Amino acid sequence: MQLSLVIPAYNEAESLPELLAWIRRVCDPRFPSYEIIVIDDGSTDSTWATLEALHAQHAPYLKAIRFARNYGKSAALHVGFQKAQGEVIITLDADLQDSPDEIPALYALIAEKGYDLVSGWKKHRKDPLSKTLPSRIFNTVVRLFTGIPLHDFNSGIKAYRAEVAKAIDLYGEMHRYIPYLVQAAGFRRITEKVVTHYPRKYGHTKFGWERFLYGFLDLVTVSFLVRFGRRPMHFFGGLGVLAILVGILIVTWLISDKLYQLHHYGQVRREVVEQPLFYIGLMVAIIGVQLFLAGFLGELLLRQSPQKHHYILRTELS
Numbered sequence: 001m002q003l004s005l006v007i008p009a010y011n012e013a014e015s016l017p018e019l020l021a022w023i024r025r026v027c028d029p030r031f032p033s034y035e036i037i038v039i040d041d042g043s044t045d046s047t048w049a050t051l052e053a054l055h056a057q058h059a060p061y062l063k064a065i066r067f068a069r070n071y072g073k074s075a076a077l078h079v080g081f082q083k084a085q086g087e088v089i090i091t092l093d094a095d096l097q098d099s100p101d102e103i104p105a106l107y108a109l110i111a112e113k114g115y116d117l118v119s120g121w122k123k124h125r126k127d128p129l130s131k132t133l134p135s136r137i138f139n140t141v142v143r144l145f146t147g148i149p150l151h152d153f154n155s156g157i158k159a160y161r162a163e164v165a166k167a168i169d170l171y172g173e174m175h176r177y178i179p180y181l182v183q184a185a186g187f188r189r190i191t192e193k194v195v196t197h198y199p200r201k202y203g204h205t206k207f208g209w210e211r212f213l214y215g216f217l218d219l220v221t222v223s224f225l226v227r228f229g230r231r232p233m234h235f236f237g238g239l240g241v242l243a244i245l246v247g248i249l250i251v252t253w254l255i256s257d258k259l260y261q262l263h264h265y266g267q268v269r270r271e272v273v274e275q276p277l278f279y280i281g282l283m284v285a286i287i288g289v290q291l292f293l294a295g296f297l298g299e300l301l302l303r304q305s306p307q308k309h310h311y312i313l314r315t316e317l318s
């Protein structure tokens, strides 16, 4: 199969009929074989009833999956990726903000130009300022942090080579960092394409202001996992060694200062335990030991985890 469209939908009943009709209009003449996978992410409106009705109308193109409850966009994408049979996978938001007219061009960039990931760039974004401004800041920080020169990390419209989409491990709210995860998985041909963006026609956004706070926390998590996920001791032990060294340095200084004063003046001006530095040294050393313990616990967890042997094999000659 040439193409799989993966569409997460949470309370998007009004948008889906229009979206599917639009996709069929664009894709039927261009793609002899393709599928549309819609994941109902535990909607509480009539999204599933709508999908059942649409399924009768759009079979065999439309495949629909329903979650038992709302697991989030990352979970929906993950399940869609695992089900997808196409050689190219394109994701779209279900709310008609992303245009199906972009599909052929995105497909060509993957199938003909050989990119691993093409990320849509909502250059002229049709959202309120309360969303576009924080989003600019967010994207600048992520760009600096990851070194990937994209303008719009979190856009819902993206195209992947199937192998790439299936290789990344999406859960929680990790969908915001897909380009980073793709790069960390070893796929380096990442680019972006300017896409048209429409204002939301029906329903309302599923993400509030908290998305920015959570987003930054997730950035810390993701970059920790990418760098130290398989070697937690290097992170915690590294900091631990540093802390203990500082502790030792402080204590050595205090003791040698005391010995020096005793030797020269026969008495000390202040006892070691009367000096703030002593308590700082003590605290730093204890923190250092705790960091070590965190490192050991991390290594023990990793040892139990099947993740430790999650390697992505690209090709094999035999």
Ligand code: UDP
Pocket: 007, 008, 009, 010, 011, 012, 041, 070, 071, 072, 073, 076, 092, 093, 094, 095, 097, 156, 204, 205, 206, 207
């Ligand atoms: N979505 C989802 N599960 C959720 C939240 C959102 O599947 O828990 C879907 C939603 O239905 C839409 C896409 O993710 O298709 C993007 O959501 P939204 O349009 O609310 O985000 P925004 O455009 O405001 O960034």
Ligand code: MG
Pocket: 093, 095, 097, 200, 205
């Ligand atoms: Mg939207």
